[in-house]
Amino acid sequence: MTIESPRPAKRRRLIKTKRALITGAKWTSYALVVAFALGWITLIIWGNLFWDHDDEKATEPAAKPSPTEPSTPITWPTITRQCRDGWNSPSIGQPGACSWHGGVITIYHSSLGNLATLCPPVGQPTTLERAQALLAADGTVDCDFGQTPGPAPLAS
Numbered sequence: 001m002t003i004e005s006p007r008p009a010k011r012r013r014l015i016k017t018k019r020a021l022i023t024g025a026k027w028t029s030y031a032l033v034v035a036f037a038l039g040w041i042t043l044i045i046w047g048n049l050f051w052d053h054d055d056e057k058a059t060e061p062a063a064k065p066s067p068t069e070p071s072t073p074i075t076w077p078t079i080t081r082q083c084r085d086g087w088n089s090p091s092i093g094q095p096g097a098c099s100w101h102g103g104v105i106t107i108y109h110s111s112l113g114n115l116a117t118l119c120p121p122v123g124q125p126t127t128l129e130r131a132q133a134l135l136a137a138d139g140t141v142d143c144d145f146g147q148t149p150g151p152a153p154l155a156s
Contacts, residue, residue, distance in 0.1 A: 072128040076117065078109035110141075119143035 081092050084102030091097040098104045108117050113128050115135070123143035125131040134142040 072112060074113065074115075074126065074128045074131055075111045076108035076121070076124050077111055080107040080109065081105070082107065107140075115141050117141040117143070 081104055082088050083098035084105050087098065087101045089098050089101070092104055105118060108119070108124060110116070110128075110131065113131060115131050117124055117140055119141070123145055125134055125141060125144040130144060131141045134144055136142050
């Protein structure tokens with residue numbers, strides 16, 4: 001006849017208690033995640049129903065030049081590549097060119113008006129009048145994305 005010591009029974013109780021705590025914590029964390037998600041969904045739905053939408057009110061088309069205004073077409077065919085600080089490096093086009101001079105920039109020169117811009121082809125003004133309106137204090141033409149004139153982004 002074997003007599004079981006009280007220690008294994010106590011150990012079994014501790015193991016059961018530990019499992020119950022872990023299971024409870026797991027389900028509590030699941031409930032918190034679901035409550036958090038439902039809170040965000042509710043906030044988004046109520047926000048879309050009741051908050052003002054300023055972007056929907058501004059549906060007026062961008063101002064287009066009137067037909068009476070002269071519009072001289074302009075292109076930007078000439079390209080100059082140099083270091084950002086003005087250094088003309090012979091290694092432009094190779095990896096690491098102008099790394100000590102702020103990187104390589106591309107300057108586009110206009111076909112009319114002797115203007116220059118750092119804008120990519122997508123943002124270049126298409127008329128001489130628009131380019132002159134976007135002329136910045138530093139002598140370069142700002143990018144034209146259908147907005148009011150502002151600072152030109154740095155080219156990389």
